[in-house]
Amino acid sequence: MPGTNLTREEAQQRAKLLSVDSYEIELDLSGAQEGGTYPSVTTVRFQSAEAGAETFIDLVAPAVHEVVLNGKALDVAAVFRDSRIALAHLAAGANELRVVADCAYTNTGEGLHRFVDPVDEQAYLYTQFEVPDARRVFASFEQPDLKAAFQFTVTAPAGWTVISNSPTPELADVKDNVWRFEPTPRISSYITALIVGPYHAVHSSYEGKDGQSVPLGIYCRPSLAEFLDADAIFDVTRQGFDWFQEKFAYDYPFAKYDQLFVPEFNAGAMENAGAVTIRDQYVFRSKVTDAAYEVRAETILHELAHMWFGDLVTMEWWNDLWLNESFATYTSIACQAYAEGSKWPHAWTTFANSMKTWAYRQDQLPSTHPIMADIRDLDDVLVNFDGITYAKGASVLKQLVAYVGMDAFFKGVQAYFKAHAYGNTRLSDLLGALEETSGRDLTTWSKAWLETAGINILRPEIATDANGVITAFAVRQEAPALPAGAKGEPVLRPHRIAVGLYDLADGKLVRTDRIELDIDGGLTAVPELVGRTRPAVVLLNDDDLSYAKVRLDEVSLENVTAHLGDFTESLPRALCWASAWDMTRDGELATRDYLALVLSGIGKESDIGVVQSLHRQVKLAVDLYADPAWRDQGLAVWTEATLEHLRAAAPGSDHQLAWARAFAATARTEEQLAYLSALLDGSAEVKGLAVDTELRWAFLERLVATGTADEPAIAAELERDKTAAGERHAATARAARPTAEAKAEAWASVVEGDSLPNAVQEAVIGGFVQTDQRELLAPYTEKYFSAVKEVWETRSHEIAQQIAVGLYPSLQVSPETLAATDAWLASAEPNAALRRLVSESRAGVERALRAQAADAQA
Numbered sequence: 039m040p041g042t043n044l045t046r047e048e049a050q051q052r053a054k055l056l057s058v059d060s061y062e063i064e065l066d067l068s069g070a071q072e073g074g075t076y077p078s079v080t081t082v083r084f085q086s087a088e089a090g091a092e093t094f095i096d097l098v099a100p101a102v103h104e105v106v107l108n109g110k111a112l113d114v115a116a117v118f119r120d121s122r123i124a125l126a127h128l129a130a131g132a133n134e135l136r137v138v139a140d141c142a143y144t145n146t147g148e149g150l151h152r153f154v155d156p157v158d159e160q161a162y163l164y165t166q167f168e169v170p171d172a173r174r175v176f177a178s179f180e181q182p183d184l185k186a187a188f189q190f191t192v193t194a195p196a197g198w199t200v201i202s203n204s205p206t207p208e209l210a211d212v213k214d215n216v217w218r219f220e221p222t223p224r225i226s227s228y229i230t231a232l233i234v235g236p237y238h239a240v241h242s243s244y245e246g247k248d249g250q251s252v253p254l255g256i257y258c259r260p261s262l263a264e265f266l267d268a269d270a271i272f273d274v275t276r277q278g279f280d281w282f283q284e285k286f287a288y289d290y291p292f293a294k295y296d297q298l299f300v301p302e303f304n305a306g307a308m309e310n311a312g313a314v315t316i317r318d319q320y321v322f323r324s325k326v327t328d329a330a331y332e333v334r335a336e337t338i339l340h341e342l343a344h345m346w347f348g349d350l351v352t353m354e355w356w357n358d359l360w361l362n363e364s365f366a367t368y369t370s371i372a373c374q375a376y377a378e379g380s381k382w383p384h385a386w387t388t389f390a391n392s393m394k395t396w397a398y399r400q401d402q403l404p405s406t407h408p409i410m411a412d413i414r415d416l417d418d419v420l421v422n423f424d425g426i427t428y429a430k431g432a433s434v435l436k437q438l439v440a441y442v443g444m445d446a447f448f449k450g451v452q453a454y455f456k457a458h459a460y461g462n463t464r465l466s467d468l469l470g471a472l473e474e475t476s477g478r479d480l481t482t483w484s485k486a487w488l489e490t491a492g493i494n495i496l497r498p499e500i501a502t503d504a505n506g507v508i509t510a511f512a513v514r515q516e517a518p519a520l521p522a523g524a525k526g527e528p529v530l531r532p533h534r535i536a537v538g539l540y541d542l543a544d545g546k547l548v549r550t551d552r553i554e555l556d557i558d559g560g561l562t563a564v565p566e567l568v569g570r571t572r573p574a575v576v577l578l579n580d581d582d583l584s585y586a587k588v589r590l591d592e593v594s595l596e597n598v599t600a601h602l603g604d605f606t607e608s609l610p611r612a613l614c615w616a617s618a619w620d621m622t623r624d625g626e627l628a629t630r631d632y633l634a635l636v637l638s639g640i641g642k643e644s645d646i647g648v649v650q651s652l653h654r655q656v657k658l659a660v661d662l663y664a665d666p667a668w669r670d671q672g673l674a675v676w677t678e679a680t681l682e683h684l685r686a687a688a689p690g691s692d693h694q695l696a697w698a699r700a701f702a703a704t705a706r707t708e709e710q711l712a713y714l715s716a717l718l719d720g721s722a723e724v725k726g727l728a729v730d731t732e733l734r735w736a737f738l739e740r741l742v743a744t745g746t747a748d749e750p751a752i753a754a755e756l757e758r759d760k761t762a763a764g765e766r767h768a769a770t771a772r773a774a775r776p777t778a779e780a781k782a783e784a785w786a787s788v789v790e791g792d793s794l795p796n797a798v799q800e801a802v803i804g805g806f807v808q809t810d811q812r813e814l815l816a817p818y819t820e821k822y823f824s825a826v827k828e829v830w831e832t833r834s835h836e837i838a839q840q841i842a843v844g845l846y847p848s849l850q851v852s853p854e855t856l857a858a859t860d861a862w863l864a865s866a867e868p869n870a871a872l873r874r875l876v877s878e879s880r881a882g883v884e885r886a887l888r889a890q891a892a893d894a895q896a
Contacts, residue, residue: 042098042121044170045415046355049181052093053354055128056179058084058186060221063176065141066193067234068215071161073152075100075140080177082135082186089130094122096173096180097139098149104138123177137177145795146834147304149174150232153795155301157261157761162235164300164315166308169356170416172227180227183354183462187221188230201233201257203311205294222311223292224460226352231310233298236260240268244279250289252279255296261761262299262321271297274335278342281377282369287452291350291459297338301762302797304836305423306337309344309366316341323763324732327692329647332374332382339370346455354462356419360409361465363423364431367393368439371432387608388647389436390582393429395616395651398587399623400425401493403881404523405874409434410465410488420835421871426491433585434487440534440554440583441483442476449475486531492520494531495587496578498594499561511567513537513557513578515586523877532558538580538610539573542597547575547605554583574601577610588617599635603642612648615639619655622663625888628896629664632656633672637679646692653680653700661809662851662882663889665896677704681713689726698727702736706810711746731759735767743774743808766801773805781806781814788841789825796836803844812849819847819855823862830872842872846879851886859883 064079082095098121105112105123117124123137143152143163149171153162165175172178192200193216200206200217203225207217222230237257244252254275256268275297283289292312303317320334343366353362371393374385382388400406409431413419439447450472458467465488469480494515501510513535517528539551550573553566574597578588590598598614605611618635621627627635636656643649660672680701687694698717705714716722717729718737729737738755741747749772756768773784784806788799807815822845830838847855859880863873 042170043416044096044180046357046413049183049355052179052181053183055087055091055093056084056184058082058179058184059132060187060189061176061178062189062191064191065175065232067163068193068195070143070152070163070198070234071195073143073161075142076150078137078139078141078176080135080137080139082137082177082179084133084135084179084186085131086128086133087130089128091128092124092126093128094124095135095137095177096121096170097123097137097177098171098174099139099141101140102137103140104136106136108133108135121173135177139177141175144174144834145302146837147302147796148834148836151300151302153301153762155259155261155762156765157259158236160236162237162259162301164233164298164303165231165310166304166315167230167310168228168308169419170228172230175232178227182226182228182352182356185224185226185352185460185462187224188227189221190217190219190230190232192217192219192232192234194234198234198236199239199257201231201237201255201296201298201313203230203292203313205253206255225311225349229309229311229349229352231308231313231315233257233300233313233315237298238263238266240266242268242272244276244290244295246279246283246289252290253294255294256299257296258299258318258321259301262318262323265321265323266299267322270331271338274338275342277377277380278339278370278373281373282343282346285369285448285451286346286455288346288350288455288459290345292345295342295345297341302795304796307341309341309348311345311349314341319763323761324730325695325728326732327646327650327696329388329650329692332385332388332647335382336370336374336385336388339373340366343369343373347451350460351455351458352462354464355413356416356422357411357413358463358465359413359419359422360411360427360431361468363428364409364435367428367432368435384608384645386582387612387645389432390609390616391612391645391648391651394433394582394585395619396425397429397433397585398493398616398620401430401491402521402623402885403878404521405878406491406521406524408489408491408526417869417871421839421874430585436582437487437534437584438472438480438483441532441556442472442478442480446476446478447472483532486529490529490531491524491526492517492528493585493587494533495589496533496535496557496584497589498537498576498578498591500572500576500591500593502572506572508567508570508572511564513562513564515557515560515562521881530559532556533579533584533586535578535584535586536580537564537567538575538577539567539570540575540577540605540610541573542601542604545601545604547597547601547610549580549607549610552580577613579613580610582609582613587620588613589621590614590617599638602635603639608645608648611643612645615648615652622655622659623885623889625892629659629889629893630668630672630896632659633676637675641683646696649693650696653696653703657700657703659889662849662886663893665890665894668893673704673706677701677706677710680704681710684724684727689724690728691726694724694727695733698724698733699736702733702740705740706744711741711744714741715746731763735759735764735771739767739771739774739805742771743776743805743810745776748775762797766797769798769801770805773802774808776808776811776814778814781811781818785818785821785845788845789821789829792833792837796840799837800840800844803840807844807849809849815847815849818845819850819858822847823858823866826862826876827866827868827872830868838872839875842875843879846876848879848882851883851890853887855883856880856887 062081066077204219238260299318307316347365374382454471497514575594622632684697
């Protein structure tokens with residue numbers, strides 16, 4: 039029984055048989071305020087290559103009332119089962135199908151999500167269809183290569199607005215609350231969209247060359263309107279339009295561009311054609327650091343890049359999902375780094391510091407896979423939105439750009455868009471275009487980089503004479519064994535890298551030279567460096583051109599350890615910080631030594647994104663990778679440091695806010711918690727620190743988790759912040775209370791009940807898992823393994839994945855946890871997707887045990 043799955047073979051057979059002309063979709067959402075179900079009527083016109091052939095259309099619906107194929111009513115009970123409607127005896131050539139169904143509103147962020155804002159008690163709707171959820175709203179051939187024109191007609195409550203891929207009808211044209219949209223260009227079903235409700239709107243336009251004018255819209259709930267910085271969002275959007283249209287040499291392909299900040303969104307954003315949905319946490323209610331604005335801008339640009347790469351030209355099947363996401367990630371960061379007037383020219387530092395570390399972490403899990411993954415079915419793709427697909431893929435595209443040259447890369451992209459507009463492609467189509475423009479044969483490169491898994495390690499091998507002059511220099515490349523359970527063999531790869539030479543000048547590490555070269559095989563000599571005086575630091579993969587773990591030679595490591603904060607540029611600092619973190623995770627650097635290194639250099643770190651990453655990494659390292667016998671001492675040292683830095687930071691600065699949050703995450707002594715309480719109630723102040731709504735919740739959540747505050751304080755804070763965000767924070771705080779009763783209540787609401795909306799469930803899980811509450815959480819290891827398979831089989835994908843990953847006993851770092859996991863994997867017979875998620879979590883415990891052993895020996 040297929041359930042809601044679809045295999046690649048089924049999709050290929052269907053694509054061979056069918057081409058789809060158009061959909062007409064009528065939805066009656068007039069009862070949205072009450073919820074439940076809504077009438078959905080779909081008329082699909084499609085061509086069949088054969089007479090008498092059989093196929094199916096996808097639909098997930100509580101009830102189907104009518105199925106009419108070519109004028110003949112079919113027996114619904116006979117043809118609708120397992121989320122499919124069987125279609126037999128097709129006509130050769132043109133066919134018409136009409137399906138009348140009742141579809142359901144969801145609270146999981148899949149299909150048509152319905153949310154009621156506690157501020158105005160109005161319902162707000164939006165669709166989320168990637169990967170296979172258009173079928174929750176209308177009958178569809180749910181695969182990316184069956185493109186069609188989509189025409190939506192929506193009946194909505196009076197006073198509401200309806201936004202879709204096509205331009206929103208003028209109010210004068212909306213009769214009886216029925217909104218009729220023009221058909222879209224030919225697009226895939228997963229990028230169609232509807233956003234419905236009394237949303238607040240701000241309108242503008244992008245004025246391009248040769249009279250091009252694109253209407254722009256930004257939407258959010260009215261309760262967030264006072265915080266919506268529309269001008270800043272329009273500025274980033276226009277910068278993206280300028281840069282992408284120049285680089286792609288192809289005008290924006292849709293009639294308008296709306297960006298809609300929507301509630302309870304599972305991802306960062308979604309590239310619906312002309313109607314991008316974005317999580318509304320990006321409408322900042324409280325002060326955030328510039329790192330948050332940079333991440334939001336990258337998200338905005340990522341989705342805009344998808345309008346060309348993904349929407350105009352779309353992958354044939356989901357095994358090229360990586361290319362879709364990697365291209366959008368690479369070009370969005372390149373736009374931030376290179377576009378004229380960008381506020382974030384240091385974007386590659388952020389990429390090295392966050393995206394790359396995600397990729398390296400993912401690539402060392404037993405589930406690691408080639409970038410070009412083998413996606414056999416929808417179950418495979420749903421767990422493949424991972425650090426390989428996004429971050430390693432983008433890293434390798436950056437390497438490809440260095441390999442072929444940026445001009446040749448974008449010339450190839452331009453040819454690709456022209457050749458395949460409104461069509462579907464495979465990776466070979468893009469590589470062929472790049473070979474044409476660059477003159478490089480990419481067959482070997484593609485095989486080594488895209489069809490194999492794992493990370494290479496690069497080490498310098500340097501010999502010097504008595505005077506410190508280099509007599510031999512080579513780059514050693516290693517291919518470590520893949521993690522146990524991973525498929526494939528380790529391989530050496532061709533790398534385009536830069537070697538940076540740094541010397542100390544007036545206490546600063548300054549780059550004195552840079553050599554760019556191709557390396558291949560196990561050992562690559564670098565004769566250009568022979569005869570030079572050995573510098574203080576030799577940094578392989580300077581400028582972060584390639585994707586590899588980098589190790590420092592002994593002299594460089596000594597100088598970096600003493601002067602990590604003294605690099606004049608942010609990128610080499612980020613690369614060295616990342617290398618130190620990687621060594622800590624691998625057990626090559628003791629956690630206590632990593633903490634000492636961070637404390638010696640973080641005060642000099644100017645990049646706020648790097649500072650905030652270091653905060654997270656240090657806390658994680660001390661909580662999970664430190665020898666348990668030393669952990670309390672490490673936490674005491676770290677907490678004291680956060681307080682010192684908070685008090686020393688410039689008033690009102692991003693660093694001050696970041697240190698306030700870092701202190702709130704770890705305060706532990708009676709005195710520290712009393713100070714946190716005083717900051718919350720206003721009896722103590724840090725000059726320049728605004729203890730605003732979000733910071734208040736951060737302080738309170740820590741006070742509750744340590745037993746310093748309880749339910750009355752949570753209720754009082756929720757009274758101050760009677761919003762959806764306030765309700766989520768209160769749910770987190772209640773789940774964080776250090777009592778057996780609170781844990782049982784939180785567990786029951788998530789695992790035993792299934793009514794929590796996606797965002798509230800996520801908040802409860804976040805509060806439930808507290809690093810200071812290991813003993814309290816210990817009984818839930820057994821409960822997790824008793825429940826997780828049934829959860830997986832009975833909940834929607836997003837809800838089940840939150841539980842499977844979020845409630846795995848990651849804090850119980852012990853051989854017993856590994857044994858319990860292994861016993862469950864052996865006996866439970868989970869499907870491939872659940873097996874993968876649990877195996878990944880197990881790998882985290884195994885890594886923590888190794889790191890703890892290394893720290894104990896320090």
